[in-house]
Amino acid sequence: MTRRDATLTRKKLLAAARKEFAEFGIAGARVDRVASLAGVNKERVYGHFGSKEGLFAAVIGAAMDELAEAVSEPGDDIAAWVGRIYDFHRERPDLLRLLMWEALHEWQEEPPGEQERLARYSMKVDALARRLDLPGGPEAATTLLSLIGLAAWPTAVPQLTRLIIGPHVGTQHAQEAIRNGVMAMAEGAVRNRSQ
Template sequence: MPRFTPPAADAMRARLLLAARDEFAAAGIAGAKLERITAAASSNKAQVFHYFGSKEGLFDALLAQTVAETFDEVPVDTDDLPAWAGRLHDSYVSRPWAERLTTWHRLERGESGSLEAVVSADAAAVAEVEHAQRAGVLPRNYRPAVLLGLVMHLAAFWSATTPEFGSLVAAVAPARRRQIVVDAVTALVGG
């Protein structure tokens, strides 16, 4: 009889995160079911608790990973904030779960669910904006965190809008949407 060899820890953890991504993006933290996550990952609840401690711990790890991947894929470029916003927009379009996960986090966790990995990533990006403002590369008409937040929200405008408002701007072609983001950030930074 062949011997069972358990999968490598990193591979199992990655499968759980991938399965959780789709489940949490669709249902949020409260609506997500570990049974569906573990079935999709060919795993079990014990593995979730082993690697993440709880369903909420799995969500937190997934959100932290998603934010890190976003900043890795689209590192902040304070020399050309409008182009960076365009690339961030592209990331949201190609990775729709990222915006959905942050929305669920905001709705279900609020300020009580602050994740250190996300706080740290955001703080590093804000520090880059502040440095660029002090160097005269970016205008100082907004505090660094406010400027970064405005740019990030402009980049997410199309992926975060409600269906009702989306119907009002549905005639804007996808290629034009990106250009609108770039133009809006250009206007914001006075370029």
């Protein structure tokens, strides 16, 4: 197998595994379904990733890289930044599903790649602290966590969003209202924090 073929196989496996893990979690996911969806032999999964857990870690890592690239550090317009996070999760709900499955699977352990994630989020905490003139550390970190949670929550729990917003939740008007509400809440929270 050439390097190009191996790279293509790896990409196919990651794409197939992302769908499988988002739907079934690590416990319910099946390597044979991933291989079938990717159009490769099941042994290729083990050849590239070593185990189902290794494949899951690679899928989570790739999804987190995607998030880090799509949503930069907070800048001057915190509400717009929160809006971008909301948009990202709305367009890619599988990432939140993967993170929830990871939390259920590895809730007491340090998941693979956590140190790299920690470094990325540490930079975002520092940027938010500078932007809001907050001391670094727990205050800025909890503010960042709250803003991300505000942006992600409507997508993370779609059933609750439907119950609260109502049957028209899928309309463009309702989605714009949710987005605008999330951004307004973020702006108000930031304004109160920086006073």
